[in-house]
Amino acid sequence: MKVAIIGAGVSGLSCAYRLNQLGVRPVIFERRPIIGESVNLLGVHLNCFNHLFRNPLHFFEKKYALNIKPLTEVRRLVMIAQDREVAVTGRLGHIFNRGSARTSLEYQLFSQIEAELYMDTYIFDSMVEDVAKQFDSVVVATGRTDIPDYFGLSAESTIIAIRSGIMDGKYEQGKVISWVKTDYSRNLFIYLVPSSERKATITLMVDNISMNDLDLYWRKTVTTEAIANNFLETWDSEYYSCRLRKNRLGNIYFIGTAGGMTDDYFGFGIINAIAGGFFAAEAIAQGKSFERSIKPIITQVDQLHNLRLMANKMDSKTWKRLITIMGMPGISHAVYKHSLVKFHHFGALAGFFMKSDNR
Numbered sequence: 001m002k003v004a005i006i007g008a009g010v011s012g013l014s015c016a017y018r019l020n021q022l023g024v025r026p027v028i029f030e031r032r033p034i035i036g037e038s039v040n041l042l043g044v045h046l047n048c049f050n051h052l053f054r055n056p057l058h059f060f061e062k063k064y065a066l067n068i069k070p071l072t073e074v075r076r077l078v079m080i081a082q083d084r085e086v087a088v089t090g091r092l093g094h095i096f097n098r099g100s101a102r103t104s105l106e107y108q109l110f111s112q113i114e115a116e117l118y119m120d121t122y123i124f125d126s127m128v129e130d131v132a133k134q135f136d137s138v139v140v141a142t143g144r145t146d147i148p149d150y151f152g153l154s155a156e157s158t159i160i161a162i163r164s165g166i167m168d169g170k171y172e173q174g175k176v177i178s179w180v181k182t183d184y185s186r187n188l189f190i191y192l193v194p195s196s197e198r199k200a201t202i203t204l205m206v207d208n209i210s211m212n213d214l215d216l217y218w219r220k221t222v223t224t225e226a227i228a229n230n231f232l233e234t235w236d237s238e239y240y241s242c243r244l245r246k247n248r249l250g251n252i253y254f255i256g257t258a259g260g261m262t263d264d265y266f267g268f269g270i271i272n273a274i275a276g277g278f279f280a281a282e283a284i285a286q287g288k289s290f291e292r293s294i295k296p297i298i299t300q301v302d303q304l305h306n307l308r309l310m311a312n313k314m315d316s317k318t319w320k321r322l323i324t325i326m327g328m329p330g331i332s333h334a335v336y337k338h339s340l341v342k343f344h345h346f347g348a349l350a351g352f353f354m355k356s357d358n359r
């Protein structure tokens with residue numbers, strides 16, 4: 001069976017991993033000369049986002065023998081809105097290295113696969129149909145929306161402007177801080193993730209703005225938080241998110257961010273990318289229904305999209321009230337430890353607050 005994977009990122013490599021287990025050695029085309037991001041990103045996964053499993057790493061290891069070592073666990077999550085600060089503690093999730101180092105998530109996946117790999121090879125959207133003629137199946141795992149856009153599959157796409165910076169200082173490993181302040185990041189948020197006791201990465205995400213405006217938000221944030229002078233390096237990137245009408249077109253499968261599996265609110269997509277890669281491989285090699293397997297992922301992304309639509313209307317006061325409730329002991333237990341209350345349920349609560357304020 002001849003399978004081509006476009007993109008050697010999280011979803012493409014996960015697809016290759018599962019294909020290998022099912023007896024297929026795929027061909028992978030990757031536009032970069034290296035595996036993994038050229039910058040030292042950190043990725044966070046919070047277990048409360050699980051739609052399929054409580055502890056995804058444990059699940060992937062048990063069911064698929066996939067061995068991924070995170071940088072560390074998330075042990076404390078601090079959320080700040082206006083002057084209210086709420087902390088939740090426990091085994092809340094994981095932090096991953098995303099650079100090109102051997103410890104990165106991408107490199108760990110790469111070291112567990114067998115494939116015919118073509119690096120420095122950009123597959124243009126107009127070339128995908130030709131690739132599909134030469135292979136039994138093609139998996140689009142490009143982390144971008146251009147190929148689904150080319151095929152007219154995107155129901156909606158969003159570009160989020162991102163500035164990240166590495167800071168020098170003193171940090172508690174496993175402690176993630178998130179600011180939800182409309183004057184810092186409009187409807188999205190900023191988060192700080194330590195990579196060691198001496199360094200942390202801070203990431204600002206703002207949607208629907210130019211890079212010039214991003215600079216204004218960045219300055220506002222770093223001067224108000226008095227951290228403007230702590231940065232060793234900063235870089236800008238864009239994050240693409242789309243929601244697809246369908247994830248399969250004949251023998252072409254769309255997974256990861258290109259398959260609408262990264263939500264457009266929190267921008268969480270690592271775990272969905274791994275699961276999406278596995279599901280595409282099982283559809284290709286075992287004839288399982290791809291649509292049925294990915295349905296929980298797509299449903300969850302849709303729910304977070306609805307939360308985002310609500311967040312677009314929320315002001316700092318509503319955020320403060322929501323975060324206060326999220327931090328209450330019983331509620332935080334239900335959300336973060338048992339996943340009983342999902343994040344998107346807070347959209348309904350925010351709607352209630354906004355309605356009662358307008359009365």
Ligand SMILES: Cc1cc2nc3c(=O)[nH]c(=O)nc-3n(C[C@H](O)[C@H](O)[C@H](O)COP(=O)(O)OP(=O)(O)OC[C@H]3O[C@@H](n4cnc5c(N)ncnc54)[C@H](O)[C@@H]3O)c2cc1C
Nearest residue numbers: 007009010011031043044123142143256257268269270273
């Ligand atoms: C700044 C930032 C921070 C993030 N933080 C988090 C986080 O904390 N937690 C979380 O869960 N998610 C996070 N995400 C989202 C997460 O990175 C994605 O959900 C995940 O990487 C999706 O995997 P993927 O395989 O779809 O795409 P990627 O991992 O981006 O891989 C795509 C690969 O395809 C290659 N490629 C692209 N186009 C082509 C082409 N035409 N031809 C050949 N190769 C191509 C790329 O070079 C890349 O290697 C973040 C994203 C960004 C941008």
